[in-house]
Amino acid sequence: MELSSTAALVTGGASGLGAATAAALAARGATVYALDLPSQIEAVVSSGATVPEGVTFIPGDVTDAAQVRAAVEQAASAVPLRTVVNCAGIAPSRRILGRQGPHDTELFARVVSINLVGTFTVMALAAEAIAATEADDAGQRGVVVNTASVAAFEGQIGQVAYAASKGGVVGMTLPAARDLARHGIRVCTIAPGIVDTPLLATVSDEYRAGLAASVPFPQRLCRPDEYARMVTMIVEHDYLNGETIRMDGALRMAPQ
Numbered sequence: 001m002e003l004s005s006t007a008a009l010v011t012g013g014a015s016g017l018g019a020a021t022a023a024a025l026a027a028r029g030a031t032v033y034a035l036d037l038p039s040q041i042e043a044v045v046s047s048g049a050t051v052p053e054g055v056t057f058i059p060g061d062v063t064d065a066a067q068v069r070a071a072v073e074q075a076a077s078a079v080p081l082r083t084v085v086n087c088a089g090i091a092p093s094r095r096i097l098g099r100q101g102p103h104d105t106e107l108f109a110r111v112v113s114i115n116l117v118g119t120f121t122v123m124a125l126a127a128e129a130i131a132a133t134e135a136d137d138a139g140q141r142g143v144v145v146n147t148a149s150v151a152a153f154e155g156q157i158g159q160v161a162y163a164a165s166k167g168g169v170v171g172m173t174l175p176a177a178r179d180l181a182r183h184g185i186r187v188c189t190i191a192p193g194i195v196d197t198p199l200l201a202t203v204s205d206e207y208r209a210g211l212a213a214s215v216p217f218p219q220r221l222c223r224p225d226e227y228a229r230m231v232t233m234i235v236e237h238d239y240l241n242g243e244t245i246r247m248d249g250a251l252r253m254a255p256q
């Protein structure tokens with residue numbers, strides 16, 4: 001599918017995987033709308049960081065359907081919306097039974113609400129807009145790329161909420177692709193390993209080196225731009241559909 005002269009919506013687009021993806025899609029000629037929390041967008045603006053040409057920030061919360069619908073409408077207002085990438089997510093760590101007692105059920109529900117329900121909400125509302133566009137000569141109208149994690153398969157100690165939410169993203173990939181096939185919309189999921197995002201910027205170099213050493217090959221952390229390249233490959237590869245792709249350097253997570 002061609003990206004030029006089309007629109008793309010990227011959630012979590014102000015930093016990390018989302019920011020790298022927004023920049024990569026814009027570089028290929030897409031008009032990109034990066035949806036993120038107002039606080040995340042403000043942090044980027046106040047830092048003085050350069051926003052890539054072709055990327056427009058939209059403040060919003062993926063758990064709020066009205067805000068998601070407004071973002072989709074904005075993204076689809078000028079040129080056809082063809083690409084949706086779900087990168088928004090959180091990853092708090094709690095054991096089912098820890099020193100402070102049982103896992104907070106509200107926290108568990110919040111992780112699932114953002115990572116899984118938020119992903120579904122964006123996919124469903126964006127699919128409605130994409131389905132209303134004119135198909136290309138191959139009958140395709142668009143593609144949705146969701147983000148899971150290797151934790152969906154090998155969740156570590158303390159990752160029960162995160163693993164459950166990402167396992168749900170993996171689980172809905174194939175049925176979503178089947179549901180949307182009649183509209184010419186493909187659905188794929190990327191399951192990254194350990195990615196060098198701002199979340200890891202706060203840990204020590206020694207800890208980062210230990211994480212990198214756990215990856216068989218290449219023995220380093222994944223870069224956000226590598227995730228973004230995978231997104232563009234999925235978008236441009238018309239026969240990829242209904243698949244979850246691990247991008248982890250052959251990493252298989254230990255219990256902790």
